[in-house]
Amino acid sequence: MISDNCGLNLLHPIAGFSLGTTCAAIKTPGRRDLVIMKLAKGSKVAALFTQNAFCAAPVLVAKRALQRGCSRYLVVNTGNANAGTGERGVQHAELTCQEIAKLTGVDVSDVMPFSTGVIGEYLPIDRLLKAIPGALSHLDEDGWSEAANGIMTTDTRPKGASVKLTIPTSTKTDDIDGPTRAVNGTLTLTGIAKGSGMIKPDMATMLSFIATDATVDAELLHRALRLAAEKSFNRITVDGDTSTNDALVFAATGCGDVIIDEGNFELFATHLEALCTELAQACVRDGEGATKFVSIVTTGAASQLEAKATAYTVAESPLVKTALGASDPNWGRILAAVGRAPIPNLDISKVSVSLNGTAIVEGGARALGYTEQAGQAAMQPTDIHIVIDLGRGESSETVWTTDLGHEYVRINAEYRT
Amino acid sequence: MISDNCGLNLLHPIAGFSLGTTCAAIKTPGRRDLVIMKLAKGSKVAALFTQNAFCAAPVLVAKRALQRGCSRYLVVNTGNANAGTGERGVQHAELTCQEIAKLTGVDVSDVMPFSTGVIGEYLPIDRLLKAIPGALSHLDEDGWSEAANGIMTTDTRPKGASVKLTIPTSTKTDDIDGPTRAVNGTLTLTGIAKGSGMIKPDMATMLSFIATDATVDAELLHRALRLAAEKSFNRITVDGDTSTNDALVFAATGCGDVIIDEGNFELFATHLEALCTELAQACVRDGEGATKFVSIVTTGAASQLEAKATAYTVAESPLVKTALGASDPNWGRILAAVGRAPIPNLDISKVSVSLNGTAIVEGGARALGYTEQAGQAAMQPTDIHIVIDLGRGESSETVWTTDLGHEYVRINAEYRT
Numbered sequence: 025m026i027s028d029n030c031g032l033n034l035l036h037p038i039a040g041f042s043l044g045t046t047c048a049a050i051k052t053p054g055r056r057d058l059v060i061m062k063l064a065k066g067s068k069v070a071a072l073f074t075q076n077a078f079c080a081a082p083v084l085v086a087k088r089a090l091q092r093g094c095s096r097y098l099v100v101n102t103g104n105a106n107a108g109t110g111e112r113g114v115q116h117a118e119l120t121c122q123e124i125a126k127l128t129g130v131d132v133s134d135v136m137p138f139s140t141g142v143i144g145e146y147l148p149i150d151r152l153l154k155a156i157p158g159a160l161s162h163l164d165e166d167g168w169s170e171a172a173n174g175i176m177t178t179d180t181r182p183k184g185a186s187v188k189l190t191i192p193t194s195t196k197t198d199d200i201d202g203p204t205r206a207v208n209g210t211l212t213l214t215g216i217a218k219g220s221g222m223i224k225p226d227m228a229t230m231l232s233f234i235a236t237d238a239t240v241d242a243e244l245l246h247r248a249l250r251l252a253a254e255k256s257f258n259r260i261t262v263d264g265d266t267s268t269n270d271a272l273v274f275a276a277t278g279c280g281d282v283i284i285d286e287g288n289f290e291l292f293a294t295h296l297e298a299l300c301t302e303l304a305q306a307c308v309r310d311g312e313g314a315t316k317f318v319s320i321v322t323t324g325a326a327s328q329l330e331a332k333a334t335a336y337t338v339a340e341s342p343l344v345k346t347a348l349g350a351s352d353p354n355w356g357r358i359l360a361a362v363g364r365a366p367i368p369n370l371d372i373s374k375v376s377v378s379l380n381g382t383a384i385v386e387g388g389a390r391a392l393g394y395t396e397q398a399g400q401a402a403m404q405p406t407d408i409h410i411v412i413d414l415g416r417g418e419s420s421e422t423v424w425t426t427d428l429g430h431e432y433v434r435i436n437a438e439y440r441t
Numbered sequence: 442m443i444s445d446n447c448g449l450n451l452l453h454p455i456a457g458f459s460l461g462t463t464c465a466a467i468k469t470p471g472r473r474d475l476v477i478m479k480l481a482k483g484s485k486v487a488a489l490f491t492q493n494a495f496c497a498a499p500v501l502v503a504k505r506a507l508q509r510g511c512s513r514y515l516v517v518n519t520g521n522a523n524a525g526t527g528e529r530g531v532q533h534a535e536l537t538c539q540e541i542a543k544l545t546g547v548d549v550s551d552v553m554p555f556s557t558g559v560i561g562e563y564l565p566i567d568r569l570l571k572a573i574p575g576a577l578s579h580l581d582e583d584g585w586s587e588a589a590n591g592i593m594t595t596d597t598r599p600k601g602a603s604v605k606l607t608i609p610t611s612t613k614t615d616d617i618d619g620p621t622r623a624v625n626g627t628l629t630l631t632g633i634a635k636g637s638g639m640i641k642p643d644m645a646t647m648l649s650f651i652a653t654d655a656t657v658d659a660e661l662l663h664r665a666l667r668l669a670a671e672k673s674f675n676r677i678t679v680d681g682d683t684s685t686n687d688a689l690v691f692a693a694t695g696c697g698d699v700i701i702d703e704g705n706f707e708l709f710a711t712h713l714e715a716l717c718t719e720l721a722q723a724c725v726r727d728g729e730g731a732t733k734f735v736s737i738v739t740t741g742a743a744s745q746l747e748a749k750a751t752a753y754t755v756a757e758s759p760l761v762k763t764a765l766g767a768s769d770p771n772w773g774r775i776l777a778a779v780g781r782a783p784i785p786n787l788d789i790s791k792v793s794v795s796l797n798g799t800a801i802v803e804g805g806a807r808a809l810g811y812t813e814q815a816g817q818a819a820m821q822p823t824d825i826h827i828v829i830d831l832g833r834g835e836s837s838e839t840v841w842t843t844d845l846g847h848e849y850v851r852i853n854a855e856y857r858t
Contacts, residue, residue, distance in 0.1 A: 077787040078780030078805070108776045110806025143773020144807055222760055222777065263759040265774070266781040342680040342759070342845075343639055343853055350854035356560020357682070359525045360639065363495030364683040370494040388495070389527025390561055428759075430850050436760055437767035437846070 035168035035186045036212045040064030040277030041235040043167030045174035048155030050148060051103030051141060056174040058152065060124065060159040061098040061233060064277045069095045070246040071136070072253055074270035075226040081106045081113030082137040083269060085121065089136045096134040097124050098233065098273060099156075102177050102218070106139040106147050107268040116147040123153050127160060140218065140231050140269050141177055142440060172216040175231055178435060179220045183306040185299050186214040191291055193282040209281030211238040213295060217303040221312035221436065223262035224340075225253075225270050225304075232257070232272045232303055237280030238292070244284055248293040249274045256300035259332075260424045262311040263432070264340040272300075308424045313431030316348050317407050323420040324374075324413040330367055331421035334412060337365035345428030348408060353399030355384040362412060374415030380408060452585035452603045453629045457481030457694030458652040460584030462591035465572030467565060468520030468558060473591040475569065477541065477576040478515040478650060481694045486512045487663040488553070489670055491687035492643040498523045498530030499554040500686060502538065506553045513551040514541050515650065515690060516573075519594050519635070523556040523564050524685040533564040540570050544577060557635065557648050557686050558594055559857060589633040592648055595852060596637045600723040602716050603631040608708055610699040626698030628655040630712060634720040638729035638853065640679035641757075642670075642687050642721075649674070649689045649720055654697030655709070661701055665710040666691045673717035676749075677841045679728040680849070681757040689717075725841045730848030733765050735825045736841055741791075743834035747784055751829060752840035754782035762845030765825060770816030772801040779829060791832030797825060 041063055048058040063069070071090050073083050089095060099120055106113045121135035139147070162170075172182035193209040219230025240248070253272055274296075276284075284292050309317050320339050325331035338344055341361040347354040358377055363370075372388035382402040383391040458480055465475040480486070488507050490500050506512060516537055523530045538552035556564070579587075589599035610626040636647025657665070670689055691713075693701075701709050726734050737756050742748035755761055758778040764771040775794055780787075789805035799819040800808040 076777060076780035077782075077784065078776045078789055105773070108773050108802070108806055110804065113806070143771075143777060222774075224781075226781065265758050265760045265777060268773075268777050268780060341682055342849070343682045346850055346853035347856075349850070352854065352857055354560075354857055356522070356525050356685075357639075359495045360493060360560060360682060360685050363493035363685060364641075364643065365494075367494065372495055385525065387527065389525055389530070428850065429854070430847050432759070433763055433766070433845065433847050433850055436763035437769065439764075440769055440771055 035184045035214050036188055037165035037168070038212055038214050038235040038277060039165065039237045040067060040279035041275060042163040042165045043171040044159040044162035044164065045167060045170040046155050046158040046162060048101065048152050050101050050152065056170065057102045058155050058159050059100045059171045059174040060163065062163050063096050063275050064279055065096070067275050067277045068240055068242045068245050069273065069275045070242065070249045071271060071273045072249060074267055076266050076268045078108060078268050080139055080269045081109055082117040082139045083271060084114060085117040086136040086138060086271065089133050092133040095136050096130045097128065098136050098138065099124060100138040100175050100231065101152060102140050102175055104139060104141040104145055104147050105143045105269050108144040109146055112146060116149045119149055120152060123156050127157060138231055138271055140175065143268060168214055168216060175216065175218040177218065177220070178312055179218050179310055181310055182216070183218065183303055183310065184216045185302040187295060187299055188212050189295055191282055191288050193288060194285065211236055211280050211282040213299050215299055215303055217307055219307040220310050221262055222265045222267045223260060223307060223311065224264045224266050225257045225260065226266045230267055230270055230307065234273070234299065235275045235277065237277050238282040238284050239278035240276035240284040244289055245274060245276050248289070248296050251293050252297040252300040255297055256304040259422060260304045260308050261336060261339050262308060262426050305424055308426055311426035312435045313429050314426035315429060316427040318348060318425050318427065319409045319422055320425065321411045321420060321422045322414065323411060324415045324417055325419040326417035328419045328421060331419045332423070334362060334365040334367060334414065335421050335423035337361050338410070338412065339423045339425035342428055349427035349429035351403040353379065353384065353403045355379065355399065358410065359385060367414065370414065371416065376413045376415065378411045379403065380405060452601045452631050453605055454582035454585070455629055455631050455652040455694060456582070456654045457484060457696035458692060459580040459582045460588040461576040461579035461581065462584060462587040463572050463575035463579060465518065465569050467518050467569065473587065474519045475572050475576050476517045476588045476591040477573070477580065479580050480513055480692050481696055482513070484692050484694045485657055485659045485662050486690060486692045487659065487666045488688060488690045489666060491684055493683050493685045495525060495685050497556055497686045498526055499534040499556045500688060501531060502534040503553040503555060503688065506550050509550040512553050513547045514545065515553050515555065516541060517555040517592050517648065518569060519557050519592055521556060521558040521562055521564050522560045522686050525561040526563055529563060533566045536566055537569060540573050544574060555648055555688050557592065560685060585631055585633060592633065592635040594635060594637070595729055596635050596727055598727055599633070600635065600720055600727065601633045602719040604712060604716055605629050606712055608699055608705050610705060611702065628653055628697050628699040630716050632716055632720055634724055636724040637727050638679055639682040639684045640677060640724060640728065641681045641683045642674045642677065643683045647684055647687055647724060651690070651716065652692045652694065654694050655699040655701050656695035657693040657701040661706055662691060662693050665706070665713050668710050669714040669717040672714055673721040676839060677721045677725050678753060678756050679725065679843050722841055725843055728843035729852045730846050731843035732846060733823055733825050733844040734841070735765060735827065735843060736839055738828045738837060738839045739831065740828060740837040741830040741832045741834055742836040745836045745838060748836045748838035749840070751779060751782040751784060751831065752838050754778050755827070755829065756840045756842035759845055766844035766846035768820040770796065770801065770820045772796065772816065775827065776802060784831065787831065788833065793830045793832065795828045796820065797822060
């Protein structure tokens with residue numbers, strides 16, 4: 025049971041992890057735009073951040089906090105990314121952390137800040153600081169659903185996923201030298217994410233917060249997160265634009281039964297990856313202006329790198345994306361994109377392409393028996409599955425993306441108005 | 442006098458180069474869609490082709506012809522790219538060449554074919570062959586303007602450029618061992634181009650044909666073309682998609698006064714580059730759905746490669762392009778694109794950005810004194826000049842591109858309907 029696929033009604037609470045959401049009027053009065061998350065003492069935190077050189081002020085401050093060890097509070101505002109704001113932006117992020125530290129009595133380095141929204145404008149810091157007590161007063165282990173709403177920007181719907189998992193574990197009283205697997209324990213994984221545009225995460229995602237009640241040491245926690253992100257958040261693109269504010273945070277409170285060690289790590293990591301994939305795909309499905317959910321699978325590549333680069337080249341081609349939006353089986357554009365992908369000495373006579381199971385290209389040219397009608401029919405569903413076989417190796421990779429239509433242009437032309 | 446900037450009325454004829462245009466009903470009855478160009482005997486031809494692995498059938502056949510030496514006829518159809526058509530596509534391109542060879546008495550390897558249009562459909566070869574005599578009967582040195590129309594697809598206007606140039610030259614009676622520069626000669630350069638979408642040429646362009654009456658040997662002709670293409674056609678992008686059919690052809694008929702050698706090569710090459718830049722920029726100005734002509738200049742880069750990659754990353758960002766289309770000075774998106782460009786160890790505190798002369802970013806953050814009103818005003822003109830100074834070296838590069846708006850989506854959603 026990898027995923028309950030439960031929607032927001034069934035986001036299981038995580039013992040030792042509570043969330044409070046309020047309205048700070050960052051950009052729009054009356055909108056939930058400030059979320060604070062509290063972690064039980066002794067929690068471990070792993071995080072991945074954007075590789076964008078112009079990373080936002082809160083990313084700089086959060087990275088610093090992470091290096092100092094454990095964290096007790098995460099604070100997220102939407103409506104303003106606090107990016108491209110220089111020294112003043114860093115001061116604003118620090119002031120936010122200081123206010124929480126002052127009100128809760130923790131060390132300022134135990135607070136990690138996150139922002140998302142318009143780039144290049146200063147935070148309305150007074151309004152933000154004034155709203156912090158309200159968020160703290162709402163802290164609740166059942167606050168996941170409201171927090172999923174509170175971190176949205178151009179998202180049209182909140183995104184969450186949750187799973188309960190029975191897993192063999194040593195017990196906390198086990199002898200360290202000889203842990204036994206006599207018992208099974210139950211752990212819970214719950215996560216939320218936001219993101220809809222400027223989506224091509226690079227080692228991280230837009231914003232996503234995941235927690236578990238298992239006991240996981242810092243090294244295993246980070247390893248599990250890296251593995252999961254690589255195959256989930258790092259395999260999606262809406263528009264090829266990497267956000268300045270991407271952050272993926274994974275907290276383990278240790279308040280539950282299960283202890284993760286090398287013995288049960290793989291099972292744990294697999295379930296985390298499944299949960300991350302569900303959240304990442306939810307971001308693509310809610311991609312700005314998206315009418316299609318497109319899986320692009322490259323098989324028969326000479327290397328993973330080649331498979332991934334080919335899938336991304338097709339996924340980010342504006343011509344492929346507009347054809348997908350029009351449900352037009354203009355597969356020549358897929359070929360043209362494969363043809364400019366970074367594949368040394370591609371033998372096109374070995375390339376085949378299928379679209380929702382309909383063979384469209386074989387031996388590098390139009391498939392025998394392909395008809396325009398068959399192509400039209402294959403393009404109708406919302407979910408489109410394109411398989412590109414390069415016929416030159418054993419590697420395969422999958423990337424998820426959207427179509428490109430008028431709605432994307434409208435949203436991004438009018439974003440700041 | 443680099444360019445007459447003359448429009449199509451003033452495309453100077455080239456002695457020894459004639460063009461004939463007719464209607465073959467390739468895609469749309471009654472539309473001029475077939476152009477044949479005849480080169481005087483002894484002409485030299487250089488050509489650059491798409492680097493797309495899925496290059497079209499006519500590109501394969503034209504490359505083969507080029508390797509065999511001189512060419513006498515170029516034949517271009519629009520409405521169908523004859524790409525992704527496998528062996529049958531190659532046969533169609535060969536049949537076209539054979540028909541021209543038969544009717545004119547030249548060797549079949551002296552005919553080079555070119556196609557542009559929809560990818561993945563077979564040529565209506567019967568209609569094409571039947572129209573060849575009509576095109577041949579219209580061959581005329583004054584046929585440039587009609588040919589510029591005859592090679593269009595989604596272009597909204599024909600594109601041509603022409604220049605007459607007085608240049609020092611040896612004379613044809615000079616002693617080979619000691620050419621003198623006692624005389625000046627006049628040479629003419631005239632070229633046409635088509636291209637509006639699927640525009641990110643890679644070592645070549647969409648389709649462009651340029652001719653001169655100068656005498657130029659094959660090596661110098663190719664060298665001049667490579668140099669010129671690198672700084673013109675290879676610096677433009679509409680949508681980042683490289684066509685399967687790109688070809689840039691340069692013919693020297695040798696029917697005029699001037700002989701190009703190492704002594705006057707640089708002057709010749711400079712003027713060729715200027716003409717190519719004019720044609721390349723005309724393609725961007727006519728980019729699908731374009732409302733802006735955008736120059737993106739990277740300066741202060743550590744290498745040419747870095748400067749070029751940064752400019753392209755910004756030029757191809759869908760978020761930057763939609764902001765440009767909305768005349769929205771959302772410069773945070775420019776920063777975000779620079780931040781994900783492949784620049785190792787970028788020190789963002791050294792980065793500055795200006796837009797039509799208005800400083801928007803200094804020291805990696807919003808420029809002091811920048812106001813939203815100033816940004817709004819700077820974004821109004823059709824021509825937008827963005828300068829990104831990376832502050833880490835001496836290299837600079839310029840890339841030309843367009844905005845992204847509803848019209849691009851409409852054109853490419855409806856292209857085949």
